[in-house]
Amino acid sequence: MNYMTKKLKNALLYFTVLFCAVSLVSASGKKEAAKTSVESLYEYELDNGLKLFVAENDSAPLAYIEVAVRCGAIAQTPETAGLFHLYEHMMFEGDSRYPSSADMDKAVRDMGALGQNAQTGINGVRYFFTVPSALLEKGLEFWSYAIREPLLSEQGLDSQKKVVIAEIEGNFPDPARIYSYNLFRTMFPKYPWRTDPSGSSQLVQNATSDDLRIMLKKYYVPNNAAVFVGGDVRHENVYELVKKIYGSWERADDPWSEERERQLSDPLTETTFRVMPSDAISAEQAVISVYFRGPDAGYDEDFIEIASFFDELMDDPSGFYKQTLLGMSELEISDADHIGEGASFYRENGLIMFKAVVNSPQKDLAERAALFASTVTDKIIPQILNKKDIFTKEQFAQVKRTMKDYGYLTAETAEDLLRQVEYWWENASAEFFFKKAPKIKKSDIDKYLNTYISKKCPLVTVQLNTAVYAEQKNSFAAAGFKEFTQDSAYWWKDYEGLIKEGKK
Template sequence: MNAQKTNIEFTKYELDNGLKVILHQNRSTPIVAVSIMYEVGGKDSFEGRTGFAHFFEHLLFEGSENITERGQFAKYVEDAGGVLNANTSQDRTYYYEILPSNQLELGLWLESERLLHAKVTQEGVDTQRDVVKEERRQRMDNQPYGSLLYELFKHGFTKHPYKDPNIGYMKDLESAEEKDYKLFYERYYVPNNAILSIAGDIDINETKKLVEKYFSTIPRGAEPPRVTIVEPPLAGEVRDTVYDSKAPLPALVMGYRTPERNHPDYYAISLMNQVLSSGQSSRLNKVLVDEKQVAVQAGTFPSFTQAPGLAIAFAIVKPGTDLKMVEGLFDTEVAKLQNQLISEREFQKLKNNVEVDAISGYGSMSGIAESLADYEMYQGDANLINTETERFNAVTREDIQRVAKKYYNSNNRVVLYWMPGEASK
């Protein structure tokens, strides 16, 4: 079939100090998204310290040598009529401001301050430590199913730092010192470890001049250390029961070890997951929710990590439901994918969904800026924002069957029975 292509034009170049710059002009609304992505995330713990990338995300809103008043960083943006935020994944940290386009220079100055002049003080460390500890309690410790991803990765990895929680262990948050943060900043917050991505109502040549003004004099740093640990294959199926006093319903939770985001099999695995759980007519929804009525929700999604990770499958089930039975129903649906090709009709629906996602997936300037940076960082090719549909469309029904057989077997998975309540003593 002929693939619908997005047509997001952009300019990409690199400063002498190694900073990658991506510029996309869109004059439809007078706003601009200024963003910067650093190739450092939860996996990049060091010297027994976990959660540093996320903690650092918080610290870098504290201020800089030229933004001395606490809270002033956000106030600059808000007073200009903009919004700002940041997020940290296992592999990268991302900061952005969405501003009226006449405030582009403000966003560039703020991000250059963050990169060159961030001020890490013990007062800031102490303040943000309490904030992050409370965030951990709210999102993970006291949230129903809040530790689900952590438990899956802890059971699925023994060597690679994906086994540790993105937000870090409480003991590491408690014991980290000012010198640890300064070392982390020096290692990872260097221009040759960053992608500056700007999208919106901009003039390309004027923006280049401003980027040069605020970023070209920042010195290149040493190449940051990279995680080189290769996780060994699972020695067999890993099974456990997790008790969660906050969970209202039991759940079946599974993780299948699958390749990194940049692996060619990602596209077939992604489409296979859509067959299982995308939309009301998906196979798991029809069987578990509609026909058998044993689950209130079921889903699967592929791994999206820089190194081989876990593709996740789950079903939140009704009280009193036998999880072993639900697991059997799931395995039956996977076996169908392994033993027979999906129908041409189902396959065409998949491809139609790919086309729709390609056309509708980039409706905001912030979404475009982040996607351009993501594609460049994870896959080394920002233009995949326009061409990735070709990779999806190259997947055959036989490819879907092949990855189902290769990755979705019991020796390559973690199975957790998630139970409400406390474990018996």
């Protein structure tokens, strides 16, 4: 049985996608769906390289349609950061079939589409909505025109620049944004723009239609895209429609064929301490996090599998990791649910995080944060490495059962399942689904820890209430903590001179 696992770093949410595919061609020459180990999930590939994933679920007469493209922040340079986000907005300003945003809006209303939206992320851009299943063909046609033949007019560009700039500047003071941007800038100092889908207001203001057409030609090509359809549909019919509508889309050069320089594997030369005061944090608790560079899904496939397994081991409330921390009364952690560990799997920006929510933040919080970090690096990790039987056979067996069943059993809708599949298509490759479940051994865990955590320099952060921080500001400074601030969050501030001159 095959599996895939993703852990979402912030929510510590686990899910697994089971997938095993073999491409088939019938005796008549008609292409058939690849077989998968998930009931009612099918995969195709058109001759032009376009991937198609179909999840059948007839619980409601609806069809979810998504088109995803591998681009976004990962494809940016210091001169183009934010332009993929701007391009996403321009997709709704008119195309060859619906020449204005009003025409596109009317087409969406006429279909009774639900949840029409688009998202630009670190590793991909997604366009999606849900339509009545009887209008599947119209829905597929709508996105085909938008994806393949956008007008990218100057009038539309001027309009959307204002919208995008308002979004960027409106998010400047957001505490979550300030924290995450500081985090990425610290852990990925070589190419911080590859983690920033928003970019800067000035870069967006400088953008031209020609800039966007270059992106269209390079990235919006079938062999760099995938279509996801789910709901009250039949996979054979979906394939025929997609072939009819998207089959003429011409294959182009692979935009990812050139070798790329990767982010630094060891970005820090010493343990680094940062503190983030915020009114969004309760005065009764604080969050301590310890970050390491982790495996990158686009390169370190074997370690991704081991990391997933290790994450599950660490999530055991009665396991060594959580029980060690709960046994330290000075940390003041309420229960096992307030302790976490997880790897976030991105194509080039992997992270590993150890986390605890602690009580009584008014009491020696800087020292307790340092203690939490040193317990992880100097006690927990070394003991895992040095003790062969620290994990029982039953713990290993339980993790295997969890990873085998969790994803497709918790995917309540076809859309849920396709979102999981899309994540891995975007961050790794379809082949990642096809691998058989690895037989993880203790030696694999040791190799993973030695590669990414043992003797590495982590980033230690504390998030706490602003008023609580004011009372302990001096003690944090004395302990070597520096603040995460709005001024330190945004990498492009170092490039503002070139950006204002419009140098590209």
